[in-house]
Amino acid sequence: MISYIIRRSLLAIPMLLLVSLIAFFILTLPPGDYMTSYQNQLTSQAGLTTAEAEEMANEMRQKYGLDKPFLVQYYNWIKNIVTKGDFGYSFFYSKSVSAVIWSRMGYTLLIAGLCHFISVFAGVFIGIFSATHKYSFADYTFTVLAFLGVSIPAFFLALFMMYIFSFELGMGVGGLFSDEFIMAPWSLAKVWDLIKHLWLPVVIVGFAGTARNMRVMRSNLLDVLGLQYIQTAKAKGLKNKTVIYKHAVKNAIKPIVMSMGSALPFLITGEMITSIVLDLPTTGPAFYNALVNQDMYLAGSFLMMIAVILVIGNLLADIALAWVDPRVRYN
């Protein structure tokens, strides 16, 4: 098992290098760079002449190595990550990339984690309920809700909820804190304020995930319940509950356990759109701003980070699967 884990981790390294190269390449595709917009800013707002602005922009390019060919830029970036843990400089936020990402990571993980927790537990339990009460009124209601969950674009759900809560119900939403708490030190009142703001994005992001898990769980459990070993278990005289929870659910839950590995990056990206709409201080809006402003080190590091989380997540999922399913363990 341990050698398996080590081998898998070593295999991931060249893969991640290639991924980072491609990510870096995609980010350099758009014409111009951050300094082009910086230059425009200088001429329009600081009142410099075109020549002066160009000179300044070129100076900045030299300082950050943006004038070098693509491969040299990439090599320098990776070298600094590996040797110094330095992900580069974010021009848009005027901070180092790691400072931008780490300052936002906490809230991202908080929202993503809560959504993950809700979508797995609610999804699985509603799925089990729907499958065991097939074609009942509740089953139909949940099925329709699940269809709604996968058919509404996240950004529109966020917009619509924001509209309903702020204009129809008169509640302040958007952001993670009320104005008076943003700069305040942590206190009980601040935590309560956070909770008051947090539930909306959690519900919006969690809705789609719950719907997906519920559909998977329902159809899997229905498949499993039709198998012969379930009949045998029933014939042995086991209680219905035991049959379902001890025999059927264990097999039906496998795809959900397997998908858990990709769930974290999925949630970080799922949280992204909602955060952009609701203007939350998470990594999603930072990546979006970086893309729009061609702040390539920030955007590249974000893509890399998610790829790394995905690799680790897949590894953990494989281990979890081996733990749930002895057949995988013994092979």
Add this chain to the structure above:
Amino acid sequence: MKKEETKERKKYLSNKEKIWRRYKKHKLGMIGGTIVVLLLILSIFAPFFSPYDYRKPDYEGAYMPPQPLNFVDEDGELSIVPFTYGVEQGMDPETWARTFEINPDQKYRLQFFTEGWEYELFGIFESNIHLFGVEEGGTFHLFGTDKLGRDILSRIIFGSRISIFIAFFGSLLSAVVGSLIGGISGYFSGKIDLFIQRVIEMFQLFPQLPLMMALSAAIPTTWPPILIFIGIVVVLSLIQWTFLAREVRAIVLSYREQEFVKAAQALGANHLYTILKHVIPNCFSHIIVVMTLTIPQLILAESTLSYLGLGIQPPMVSWGVLLQEASNLQTIGQHPWIMIPGAFIFFTVLSINFFGDGVRDALDPKSN
């Protein structure tokens, strides 16, 4: 004796009839399919159904709220032909906000096949006949107007063209690429398979949504509309093809040792011919199912990209572009009707999902 035999025969259904029978049983699929057909007609004949020119601004009538059709007038008299009231603009003396007030004396009756703005259909037919409109002098903005006074209903109808077709072409392209690469991978197996599988794994290592955003940010906004359209189609399919490729590979792997493949090879068919003519047609039902279920996802993806300003660029309209105007909380608070395109995305995606479910049950009864 012979007659009885022919009677027996009649009971056998062809494969197509069986598929149709199974599809008809799926009620939600039937409803979804009907809505999909209606939407297609609506988008193909968009100018005919649009009462107004979707590009023409009317600065006087900006942000006009939706105008309902009335059957009963102020005096309580019933009118068989529905009508709209004349609308007069005013200004709130205290807040200086523009107001729209109904003038009950002016009534404009609804008419069908009216003459309106001129258009060309498919670049061939010129016409100015529209499905509906109101009597001259009146306005009929069923869903209101946007910030430049353009009719939202007409913009939604034209937006459906891009929203639906971009998703359709995206899923078609990813189906072609995915099934071809998946077919090759499964058919040859061995080293080629190993290599292709690594490439696919690498693609899947990228987070989907950020990658899609990064790729479409790389499409220069200065490109002509048709190139941007193609660019977005390529981006969408680049993300999606790996899933189908994996599934097709798995199916083809199970076919490659079977007699019909061996027979084709023995008859001297080359590899490409065998894959295209014998192997992939056997996966068709599966490919079609995946394709229909991919379309709604791509509609969602395109609308998200366009909403963020990374996808389709104005003056082209898609539902995502229309919702871009609704990105400001203040704006939607004052003019909530600009969110209506979102409802269209939702219903379209929902009905294609139902349709896809029906198609899956009809083509691939074992899978469910």
